Every structure is written in structure tokens, then in C-alpha cells.
Amino acid sequence: MERRERADAARNRQAILRAAEELLRRHPPEQVSVERVAAAAGVGKGTVFHRFGSRTGLMLALMAERARELEQAVAEGPPPLGPGAGPAERLVAFLAEVAALAARNGNLMAAHEHAIVTSKSAAEQPREANPIYVSWHRHVSGLIAEGRPDVDAEQIAHMLLGTLHMEPIAGQLRAGKPERLAAGFAVLIRGLLGEGGR
Structure with a gap:
């Protein structure tokens, strides 16, 4: 169970980083909010804050x-x-x-x-x-x-x-x-x- 949770966390981290990178390619930086990144990564906004703080x-x-x-x-x-x-x-x-x-x-x-x-x-x-x-x-x-x-x-x-x-x-x-x-x-x-x- 713990190993699966760690794998899920690592997957979420990579999905969030990929989503942020892709949004930055297509939008001005000020339009790339945590909410947009979370939606693009398919995770909750709280997951982004939990993983990265801000x-x-x-x-x-x-x-x-x-x-x-x-x-x-x-x-x-x-x-x-x-x-x-x-x-x-x-x-x-x-x-x-x-x-x-x-x-x-x-x-x-x-x-x-x-x-x-x-x-x-x-x-x-x-x-x-x-x-x-x-x-x-x-x-x-x-x-x-x-x-x-x-x-x-x-x-x-x-x-x-x-x-x-x-x-x-x-x-x-x-x-x-x-x-x-x-x-x-x-x-x-x-x-x-x-x-x-x-």
C-alpha cells in the first residue's frame, strides 16, 4: 500500500510539472495559475499545494x-x-x-x-x-x-x-x-x- 502511494505521488508530481510546462508553452506566465495547472494535470488544487506549497x-x-x-x-x-x-x-x-x-x-x-x-x-x-x-x-x-x-x-x-x-x-x-x-x-x-x- 505504501509503495503504491509513493508511486501515485511520484506520478502526480510528474503530471503536475508536465501540465505546468505545457501551459507555459501556450500561455503568458501570469495566466498559468495553480487552478489551471491542477485541471490540466487531472488532480485537485489541494494536491498541487500539498506537493509544492505554492x-x-x-x-x-x-x-x-x-x-x-x-x-x-x-x-x-x-x-x-x-x-x-x-x-x-x-x-x-x-x-x-x-x-x-x-x-x-x-x-x-x-x-x-x-x-x-x-x-x-x-x-x-x-x-x-x-x-x-x-x-x-x-x-x-x-x-x-x-x-x-x-x-x-x-x-x-x-x-x-x-x-x-x-x-x-x-x-x-x-x-x-x-x-x-x-x-x-x-x-x-x-x-x-x-x-x-x-
Whole structure:
């Protein structure tokens, strides 16, 4: 019985995430409510809240699914994204992948931003508390510190990642155009860390 309940819960979770993803493909983010997701997934609204806590939690879970592959590549994939390359080369590759991920998931990122902004607990849970952001910030600041131990790596990492949420950068990403941002990141990183890390 317990195994069947766990299987049902896992099935419901995947159905909810698939429904949210499909709705985000077809509708503006502000129109993708918990009610619509529940109806599309064939579950009750309470099931969505029980599984994800809130609309923000649902969007965060969907973003986490998309970010997991990138995190695996960073941890154990081939260089330059994975271990084995210099800090500048790894950072250029990572930020290019982040830009590409954001461009492929423009509506999802916009929906997540909308959920955070409209959440009652937004002041208590800032963007910087997002586990994906925390992980990305740790990786970026670590590579900066490795290449330039004389600078404030944590602050510079916030500055770099913060550009993903600024217009007109966010507009370019929503339009599916990450190349310009990736090229700009490369110029900044190589200027900061030098060519020796390539």
C-alpha cells in the first residue's frame, strides 16, 4: 500500500510539472495559475499545494528540473563546463550555458519571477535564497576566487547573475537569443580573469 502511494505521488508530481510546462508553452506566465495547472494535470488544487506549497514552489520545482542537467555537467561532465579547465574557461562556458538555459525556458523564468513578485512571502524569501541561485552563485564566485583571489568574488558573482533579470537582457532571453549575452559574459570574464584561464 505504501509503495503504491509513493508511486501515485511520484506520478502526480510528474503530471503536475508536465501540465505546468505545457501551459507555459501556450500561455503568458501570469495566466498559468495553480487552478489551471491542477485541471490540466487531472488532480485537485489541494494536491498541487500539498506537493509544492505554492505557485512559487511549483515554478521553482520546474526550474530545478531544468537546472539539474547543468549542475551534473558542472560537477562531472567534460571540460570546459566540467572539471579540468582553467577558471576563466569554465566560467565562460558556464555562463553561456546559463544564458542558453534561460533562453530555452523564457516563459518559465518569467513565471517564476512573477510568482516571486506576487508572493506574500516575497520579502521573506528573496531571489537570492532560491536554491538554484545559491548553487550558481557558489560556482561562479568559486571560479572567480580561484582566478582572482584579490577581488570580492561573491559580489562580482551577484553582479553577473543579476544581469539575467535586467531589461533588456531578460527581453533578449525571452526572445530566445542568448548568444549576445554569452558573448558579453565572455568579454567580461576574460577581462577580469585574463587569458591565462582559457
